[in-house]
Amino acid sequence: MKTDRAIPLARGAVPLLGHARALSRDPMHFLKSLPEDVDLIGLRLGPNPVVLVCDPELTQQVLTDDSTFDKGGPLVDLVAPLVGDGLATCPRSRHRHPRRLLQPLFRPGRLEDYGEKMAAAIDSVIGDWRDDQVFDVPAEMRRLTIRVAVEALFSGTLAPAVADQTADDFTAVLVGIAQRMARPPVADRLPTPTNRRYYAALKRVRETVRDAVERRRADGTGEDDVLARLLTTGADGKPVLSESAIVDHAITFLIAPTATIASVLGWALHVLAEHPDMQDRLHAEIDVLLADKPASSDVLAKLELTQRIVTESLRMYPSLFFAPLRIVTTDTDLGQHRLPAGTVLAFSPWLVHHRSDLYEDPEHFDPDRWKNTELPMPSRNAFIPFGSGARQCIGLDFAYQEMVLALATIASRWRLEPVAGSPLPPRAAANLTARGLRVRTVLRRPSGAEKCSRPVDLDGRSVRTPDGNHRPTQRPGWLI
Numbered sequence: 116m117k118t119d120r121a122i123p124l125a126r127g128a129v130p131l132l133g134h135a136r137a138l139s140r141d142p143m144h145f146l147k148s149l150p151e152d153v154d155l156i157g158l159r160l161g162p163n164p165v166v167l168v169c170d171p172e173l174t175q176q177v178l179t180d181d182s183t184f185d186k187g188g189p190l191v192d193l194v195a196p197l198v199g200d201g202l203a204t205c206p207r208s209r210h211r212h213p214r215r216l217l218q219p220l221f222r223p224g225r226l227e228d229y230g231e232k233m234a235a236a237i238d239s240v241i242g243d244w245r246d247d248q249v250f251d252v253p254a255e256m257r258r259l260t261i262r263v264a265v266e267a268l269f270s271g272t273l274a275p276a277v278a279d280q281t282a283d284d285f286t287a288v289l290v291g292i293a294q295r296m297a298r299p300p301v302a303d304r305l306p307t308p309t310n311r312r313y314y315a316a317l318k319r320v321r322e323t324v325r326d327a328v329e330r331r332r333a334d335g336t337g338e339d340d341v342l343a344r345l346l347t348t349g350a351d352g353k354p355v356l357s358e359s360a361i362v363d364h365a366i367t368f369l370i371a372p373t374a375t376i377a378s379v380l381g382w383a384l385h386v387l388a389e390h391p392d393m394q395d396r397l398h399a400e401i402d403v404l405l406a407d408k409p410a411s412s413d414v415l416a417k418l419e420l421t422q423r424i425v426t427e428s429l430r431m432y433p434s435l436f437f438a439p440l441r442i443v444t445t446d447t448d449l450g451q452h453r454l455p456a457g458t459v460l461a462f463s464p465w466l467v468h469h470r471s472d473l474y475e476d477p478e479h480f481d482p483d484r485w486k487n488t489e490l491p492m493p494s495r496n497a498f499i500p501f502g503s504g505a506r507q508c509i510g511l512d513f514a515y516q517e518m519v520l521a522l523a524t525i526a527s528r529w530r531l532e533p534v535a536g537s538p539l540p541p542r543a544a545a546n547l548t549a550r551g552l553r554v555r556t557v558l559r560r561p562s563g564a565e566k567c568s569r570p571v572d573l574d575g576r577s578v579r580t581p582d583g584n585h586r587p588t589q590r591p592g593w594l595i
């Protein structure tokens with residue numbers, strides 16, 4: 116097969132910024148506008164040329180061959196001041212050892228232990244909500260997810276107020292990184308408000324985490340958590356990781372579960388607020404299976420609709436929607452193209468998840484498409500919100516558990532209503548976030564008066580009307 120076909124350049128590049136402006140202003144629209152029948156397409160993100168892998172099989176090839184397609188590229192360089200050589204960004208040569216060190220924290224037996232801590236952290240945020248309150252969904256979800264991460268993975272090492280500040284700092288840094296991806300480095304030194312916020316947030320996060328590491332080294336807790344594993348010492352009594360690597364990994368394990376899960380949960384809440392029928396079905400499932408019990412991990416497996424909503428949210432809104440995170444290490448062939456060493460590659464879970472040859476009616480939010488699929492992970496090539504191969508997300512099961520728990524807990528207490536003028540579609544920062552999204556809370560408990568106000572069945576195929584007849588429910592539908 117001839118392997119030197121030219122890679123087409125995507126339309127719509129503008130001077131200096133290339134495709135970066137379109138991608139950050141309306142990422143979903145931009146990705147949707149790319150032709151479906153190309154396997155690779157060229158983009159320009161500011162000064163950086165990037166090849167986006169569009170074909171699902173080739174995406175799998177890139178993700179599963181991390182010696183030819185290693186971590187690297189301009190985004191990895193840009194996140195380095197925050198996470199340095201942390202697990203998600205380090206090259207293959209420094210990857211396997213810390214991955215083995217941390218993997219035991221994410222084994223199935225361990226996940227069950229996190230259930231109670233997750234539930235308590237979720238409660239500490241949702242417990243503050245009031246009836247008829249309008250809240251900023253992304254900010255509130257970040258507060259929730261960082262508290263879960265701190266409690267479950269760092270044994271509560273950061274006080275809640277410090278955790279909340281750190282979540283805000285992550286956002287400021289991620290916005291700064293997205294801007295830096297699209298503009299010449301000279302602009303980084305200008306004293307603009309976003310630059311000032313970026314540098315202040317970066318400094319605060321690194322100091323907060325360095326401080327937490329120091330305190331843990333001095334005090335210990337006896338808990339087997341991320342910090343304990345990072346502070347492991349060898350036979351000679353010396354730490355197995357360098358001081359900077361410890362801080363880099365620790366920040367990675369704070370930001371990764373915070374930004375990603377907050378983004379997916381935010382979208383799920385948006386869809387529910389827009390679709391009262393789907394919310395009714397969710398409430399019916401929760402009311403039957405949870406009754407008045409808290410949503411603990413032992414009932415999660417039974418919450419089938421809740422899981423399907425999480426899976427469909429991950430399909431429609433994979434938080435790492437566009438990932439220019441690979442560099443070609445040696446001249447190689449990919450599909451029908453020859454790629455020289457040094458080529459930067461991006462992959463896009465969003466593109467794969469929205470292909471019409473893989474999903475029927477892909478723009479339709481339909482949890483029931485997952486009904487006859489084994490959850491939580493359907494077909495490898497078609498569903499990659501957590502990546503694949505050696506660099507696949509270490510927190511996949513942790514994330515599923517947290518998202519199902521959070522959604523179930525919220526739905527057990529609150530009905531969500533849309534707020535007029537809540538601005539969507541949103542822009543993307545480093546991940547796909549429903550920026551500016553607000554919803555209104557309506558209390559369901561303790562009165563229970565609101566509970567199951569509409570007649571529904573759990574399948575959503577039909578509802579029984581007061582006269583005893585069945586009529587079809589509206590299909591949940593939401594077009595981006």
Ligand code: HEM
Nearest residue numbers: 202203371372375376435440500501502506508509510514
């Ligand atoms: C909805 C939630 C999440 C999504 C969508 C997500 C997505 C991803 C993706 C796509 C990757 C692969 C990136 C690549 O191949 O370049 C990844 C890697 C990673 N994720 Fe997640 N993630 C989520 C939650 C979490 C959680 C809860 C944690 C930690 C508790 C976590 C920690 C990491 C780490 C450390 C890596 C790097 C793994 C390695 O290279 O060995 N993520 N994540």
